[in-house]
Amino acid sequence: MTGIGILGAGNISESYLSRAPLFAGIEVRAVADLDPARAAARAETFGVRAETVEGLLAAPDIDIVVNLTVPTAHHAVTCAILEAGKHAYSEKPLALTLADARDIAARADRAGRRVGCAPDTFLGASHQESRRLIDAGAVGRIVHGTCHVMSAGMEGWHPNPDFFFQAGGGPILDLGAYYVTQLINLIGPVTRVAAMTGTGAATRTIGSGARAGETITVEIPTTAHALLEFASGATVTLGASWDVQAHGHRNVELYGTEGTIAPQDPNFFGGTTEVIRPGGAVERFDAADHPLSVANRTTNDGAPRADYRTVGLADMAEAIRGGRPHRCALEMALHVTEVLEGILTSGEQGRFVTMATTCDRPAALDAEAARALMRADPVPA
Secondary structure, three states: OEEEEEEOOOHHHHHHHHHHHHEOOEEEEEEEOOOHHHHHHHHHHHOOEEEOHHHHHHOOOOOEEEEOOOHHHHHHHHHHHHHOOOEEEEOOOOOOOHHHHHHHHHHHHHHOOOEEEOOOHHHOHHHHHHHHHHHOOOOOOEEEEEEEEEOOOOOOOOOOOHHHHOOOOHHHHHHHHHHHHHHHHHHOOEEEEEEEEEOOOOEEEOOOOOOOOOEEEOOOOOEEEEEEEEOOOOEEEEEEEOOOOOOOOOOEEEEEOOEEEEOOOOOOOOOOEEEEOOOOOEEEEOOOOOHHHOOOEEOOOOOEEOOOOOHHHHHHHHHHHHOOOOOOEHHHHHHHHHHHHHHHHHHHHOOOEEOOOOOOOOOOOOHHHHHHHEOOOOOOO
16 A cells, blocks of 8 residues: 655645545555644544644655645655655646756656656546547547637635736646646647737736635736647647636547547546537547546536546556556656746747657556556545
8 A cells, every 4th residue: 555645735635635545555644734734624634644744754654745735836845755755746737847847857866756747637537538539540630629728717716816826827837737738648749839828917806715805916827829739740729718708619629630529628537528520420428437437526516527636646656566657657747847838938938939858648548447546445535
C-alpha cells in the first residue's frame, strides 16, 4: 500500500480525500496546511491525521505527497517534496514557467523520484472512448479542430477567488491544461502556438461566502484565442475566456478526413462521445463497460456525474510499484507547461512561439486497466 500525504487543505483537497478510497494500492494517511486549523478540519472530516508541513514531509509512512497549494507555490513546494525524498504529484499547472518546470524535472532526476501532475480527467471513460475511436480511424486522419472553455468567471461561486485573477491564474493556466492534455492524449504533442489575449474587466466582485460583495483587481488576461499546431499536422483553435455570459459552442470538436468527433468536456470524466458522419448522421458512444463511466456524484443542480479524480495518482503509485511509466507523466506536464506559457507569451508579444519540448502520448487506459486500479469493495466517496 502506497502512503499518500496531502499538502494543501483548500477546496480541491476535498476531491482528493473523498475519491482516493475508490482506488486500490493508495491510502491517504495525513493532510497538512500552512493553516493548522484548516488541516485539522479536513483531517477530522476524512479520518486521517493532521500534520505540520515539516511533519508531513518527514513522515516515514508517506511515499507520495500531493501538492494542492496555490499555483504560484507549485514549483517551490514540489521541489521541497523531492528534497524530502518523496515522490510528488501536483495539481495543475506543474509550474508557471518552462524554466521552473525544467528545474523540477532536473531535481526529480537527481533525487531518483517520480513527479506526476494533474489533470487526470483525460483518463475518464468518455475521453478514453474518444481516443479508441480516433486510433481506430473512425473519422480518418484528424486535420483540425476547435476547443472552447468559456464562462463568466470564478468569482461567482468561489469564496476566495483572488488567485484566479493574479499571476498564475487566468483561464489558460487554470483551465487550459485540461484541454491541452486531452488534445495530447487524442492527437499527440504540439509544435508551435500563436495567440491573442485580453482582459474583459479591471475588477471582479465576489459573489459568495463571507467576502460576498468585495471587489478584487484583475491582474492577468481573462480571454485568450489560441492556435495550436501539432506534430501530426493538425491545427486546433482554443478559445478560453472568463468574459462570456453565454455561448453555444461544443467544448471540443475534431475534424477528420472521414467525419467529425465530438469528445466531452475534458474538465470532467464522463459523458457520451459523438461521431458525426458526412451528411450529418450521428453515432453516440458511451463506454458503458468502462468503470470510470459510472456516475458516483451528484452536482449542485442534481445531475449525476462520474468523478474519479485521483485516478492519475493511483496509476502513478501502481506504476512506481510495477516499474512502468505513469500516465500523468512529468514529460507531458513539462510539455503542457510550455504550451500554456507559449500561448501567454504569444498573446503578449504578437508572435508564433515554437515548442522546445515534446512528449509521447500517454498509454491508453481501457476498461480492464482501469478496473485493475480500483478497489473491489470501494469505500463510499
